[in-house]
Amino acid sequence: MSDPLESTEHAFLELEGSSGNAQLMCLFGGVLGILVLASVIGVVLKRNAKNDAARATIENLNARTRAWWKMCAIFALTLLIGRVGSLVLFGLLSLLALREYITLVPTRRGDHRTLLWSFFIITPLQYYLIGIAWYGFFAIMIPVFAFVFVPTRIAMSGDTEHFLERAAKIQFGLMICAFCLSHAPALLILEIPGFAGRNAQLLLYLVLVDQMSDVLQYVWGKLAGKHKIAPSVSPNKTWEGFLGGVATATLLGAALWWATPFAPLQAAGMSLVITLLGFAGGLVMSAIKRDAGVKDFGAVIEGHGGILDRIDSLCFAAPIFFHLVRYFFTP
Amino acid sequence: MSGRVHPLAGIIAAFARAVSGVQVRWSDGFSETAQQRIYFANHTSHLDFVVLWSALPADVRARTRPVAAKDYWESGVKAYLAQNVFRAVLVQRGAAAQAESEEEARAAGRATIEQLAEALGETDSLILFPEGTRGTGESVAPFRSGLFHLAKRRPDAELVPVYLENLNRILPKGEFLPVPLISVLTFGAPMLVEESESKEAFLERARAAVCGLRRGENAQ
Numbered sequence: 001m002s003d004p005l006e007s008t009e010h011a012f013l014e015l016e017g018s019s020g021n022a023q024l025m026c027l028f029g030g031v032l033g034i035l036v037l038a039s040v041i042g043v044v045l046k047r048n049a050k051n052d053a054a055r056a057t058i059e060n061l062n063a064r065t066r067a068w069w070k071m072c073a074i075f076a077l078t079l080l081i082g083r084v085g086s087l088v089l090f091g092l093l094s095l096l097a098l099r100e101y102i103t104l105v106p107t108r109r110g111d112h113r114t115l116l117w118s119f120f121i122i123t124p125l126q127y128y129l130i131g132i133a134w135y136g137f138f139a140i141m142i143p144v145f146a147f148v149f150v151p152t153r154i155a156m157s158g159d160t161e162h163f164l165e166r167a168a169k170i171q172f173g174l175m176i177c178a179f180c181l182s183h184a185p186a187l188l189i190l191e192i193p194g195f196a197g198r199n200a201q202l203l204l205y206l207v208l209v210d211q212m213s214d215v216l217q218y219v220w221g222k223l224a225g226k227h228k229i230a231p232s233v234s235p236n237k238t239w240e241g242f243l244g245g246v247a248t249a250t251l252l253g254a255a256l257w258w259a260t261p262f263a264p265l266q267a268a269g270m271s272l273v274i275t276l277l278g279f280a281g282g283l284v285m286s287a288i289k290r291d292a293g294v295k296d297f298g299a300v301i302e303g304h305g306g307i308l309d310r311i312d313s314l315c316f317a318a319p320i321f322f323h324l325v326r327y328f329f330t331p
Numbered sequence: 332m333s334g335r336v337h338p339l340a341g342i343i344a345a346f347a348r349a350v351s352g353v354q355v356r357w358s359d360g361f362s363e364t365a366q367q368r369i370y371f372a373n374h375t376s377h378l379d380f381v382v383l384w385s386a387l388p389a390d391v392r393a394r395t396r397p398v399a400a401k402d403y404w405e406s407g408v409k410a411y412l413a414q415n416v417f418r419a420v421l422v423q424r425g426a427a428a429q430a431e432s433e434e435e436a437r438a439a440g441r442a443t444i445e446q447l448a449e450a451l452g453e454t455d456s457l458i459l460f461p462e463g464t465r466g467t468g469e470s471v472a473p474f475r476s477g478l479f480h481l482a483k484r485r486p487d488a489e490l491v492p493v494y495l496e497n498l499n500r501i502l503p504k505g506e507f508l509p510v511p512l513i514s515v516l517t518f519g520a521p522m523l524v525e526e527s528e529s530k531e532a533f534l535e536r537a538r539a540a541v542c543g544l545r546r547g548e549n550a551q
Binding site for chain 1: 511
């Protein structure tokens with residue numbers, strides 16, 4: 001004799017779980033649709049290209065689309081594997097981003113041991129702490145513990161030349177590449193009432209709105225871009241691209257409210273925050289690249305540049321989105 | 332010789348490329364022909380020759396032998412790798428300096444050149460670090476004369492300058508664990524010793540060719 005109440009609750013949970021799965025599949029389906037559409041548009045544009053400059057732009061566009069297929073496949077796969085899959089993926093992204101960042105920043109011989117700690121202890125530890133859902137420690141490990149540790153370890157090396165610069169640059173790298181980015185998969189450990197078992201959708205939602213905002217700003221910029229926002233930092237960023245991209249990505253985010261714990265208006269607000277912070281992230285990382293005299297952080301993703309060029313917006317959007325969700329939607 | 336590729340070679344090469352994140356910039360003239368070459372590069376890290384060797388296309392790599400110090404590569408696992416995987420040419424470091432008379436020093440130098448010329452054989456190429464020892468990465472030290480004598484002895488081999496960047500940051504002198512940063516490896520245009528060129532003039536020209544490959548020295 002089973003308790004009728006318990007079995008009802010059980011059935012309800014199952015139902016919730018399967019509807020969550022269906023919603024996740026809907027999101028994947030939507031992404032697939034966008035990729036197919038982008039590929040078709042790429043083929044059509046390639047046929048109609050009039051001159052060499054246009055052909056070069058379209059070739060870059062198609063290279064980006066090809067890379068998007070691969071990135072989406074990897075992201076979807078790790079999302080389906082579950083928390084460990086996403087943590088491993090984002091942990092690797094953190095390491096690759098940190099690698100690109102530190103390569104660009106002039107460190108000295110005396111920083112070697114500090115860098116070993118940053119790559120092999122601090123960054124993996126950050127993701128381990130998320131894995132065991134220890135919120136209290138993962139939220140302060142890098143901003144407090146690593147913050148104190150980094151200058152101490154550098155001082156122990158005895159090399160004081162450009163000391164403050166070296167310490168600050170490594171601290172900044174850990175904050176952006178490891179700490180900030182790790183808040184994306186940290187969405188998986190939030191306990192949101194009525195949303196149990198569906199956190200993967202929230203991670204997909206953040207990445208989707210953030211990356212679509214980048215794409216739409218690029219598209220609007222190419223189609224209608226005239227007035228540059230910050231020509232000395234990033235010559236490709238225009239007001240038309242920014243406003244068009246932010247508006248359309250916010251609309252997209254609002255339209256996907258059903259996949260989130262948010263009401264439609266709340267989803268619009270969250271998406272607006274994600275897109276604005278994404279823009280800020282891109283701008284700041286552009287300033288760093290400009291200062292270092294390079295165009296991209298790397299060349300590992302065809303058409304896009306480095307890992308950090310692709311995820312700069314996510315690094316800024318993820319921690320704020322995480323804390324907004326945590327503050328307003330968890331008990 | 333090129334028929335024997337150790338099964339570990341491909342794995343070690345892939346691992347070295349991953350750790351060093353190496354981005355290779357080829358010169359226009361580089362092709363995968365059977366041309367014998369002497370690659371000469373700046374030297375700042377124990378990773379230098381492994382990374383240069385790993386960056387070569389597999390069939391070129393199979394015919395390319397690094398020249399390394401005998402005292403460092405003589406024992407244990409290192410000796411096994413040097414002999415079987417890298418097919419390294421191990422030379423006595425500072426043999427000429429330790430010699431008691433000038434005559435002996437010359438003989439020791441000549442013997443080393445002869446050893447390298449033989450190692451080139453009919454099909455192989457060599458990787459050389461003409462600074463003789465690892466530097467800090469800030470500047471390239473003057474080249475030892477071995478490169479000149481070898482080039483005179485084997486004028487059929489192309490001399491290819493190579494600049495290795497960031498490897499001193501990945502694994503500096505005196506460290507055991509590498510920080511996996513991104514390195515850049517630039518192959519320059521092949522050069523030869525001019526008919527009437529003096530030893531000093533050639534070595535300076537060769538050194539300048541390596542330094543000239545540093546990014547920022549020329550338009551990217």
